[in-house]
Amino acid sequence: xxxxxxxxxxxxxxxxxxxxxxxxxxxxxxxxxxxxxxxxxxxxxxxxxxxxxxxxxxxxxxxxxxxxxxxxxxxxxxxxxxxxxxxxxxxxxxxxxxxxxxxxxxxxxxxx
Amino acid sequence: xxxxxxxxxxxxxxxxxxxxxxxxxxxxxxxxxxxxxxxxxxxxxxxxxxxxxxxxxxxxxxxxxxxxxxxxxxxxxxxxxxxxxxxxxxxxxxxxxxxxxxxxxxxxxxxx
Numbered sequence: 135x136x137x138x139x140x141x142x143x144x145x146x147x148x149x150x151x152x153x154x155x156x157x158x159x160x161x162x163x164x165x166x167x168x169x170x171x172x173x174x175x176x177x178x179x180x181x182x183x184x185x186x187x188x189x190x191x192x193x194x195x196x197x198x199x200x201x202x203x204x205x206x207x208x209x210x211x212x213x214x215x216x217x218x219x220x221x222x223x224x225x226x227x228x229x230x231x232x233x234x235x236x237x238x239x240x241x242x243x244x245x246x
Numbered sequence: 247x248x249x250x251x252x253x254x255x256x257x258x259x260x261x262x263x264x265x266x267x268x269x270x271x272x273x274x275x276x277x278x279x280x281x282x283x284x285x286x287x288x289x290x291x292x293x294x295x296x297x298x299x300x301x302x303x304x305x306x307x308x309x310x311x312x313x314x315x316x317x318x319x320x321x322x323x324x325x326x327x328x329x330x331x332x333x334x335x336x337x338x339x340x341x342x343x344x345x346x347x348x349x350x351x352x353x354x355x356x357x358x
Contacts, residue, residue: 143286176351225347232340235291
């Protein structure tokens with residue numbers, strides 16, 4: 135089976151609140167992780183990435199945290215907006231391999 | 247979609263028919279990928295190609311075939327041997343030396 139999974143399939147948050155989307159991975163050899171956002175009927179879009187030698191990386195309104203001890207990855211979205219509604223996928227790159235393994239995805243819904 | 251064109255966007259097929267999905271890129275990237283996505287699921291790798299005239303099976307290659315005769319093109323054929331072909335098909339490219347995949351807009355195949 136897939137080595138990447140998500141704790142929650144759906145997440146609802148109030149507009150303006152912060153969102154945290156979690157991901158668990160099982161392959162210790164994974165050296166690189168990516169978060170993608172997929173809107174309905176579209177292809178996934180890159181949000182942010184992080185290498186295994188890092189614990190945290192920040193982008194515009196997004197932060198990715200990596201905890202290698204428990205093989206856990208999270209995506210934090212600050213001040214969630216209606217446009218953030220989408221399915222979010224984490225993906226891991228197995229060390230040395232040239233392909234990504236994707237998790238199931240979490241659907242983020244923003245309540246007005 | 248960053249120079250990646252998938253066509254057709256929607257396709258209907260009768261059982262027993264082969265169908266070919268097109269993926270063209272003008273990014274001059276070497277590596278190209280085909281993923282399948284089922285409703286509420288993550289992406290699963292069908293085939294990938296790291297260079298012209300070479301390709302490898304992914305995790306779910308049975309019932310599919312590909313070719314890579316030109317750098318800019320990586321067509322996917324869904325054959326009649328694929329038992330459950332109805333899905334959303336996504337083509338992606340990876341920049342030389344990069345880990346991030348850039349996706350096309352996808353092709354939705356429905357078998358009637």
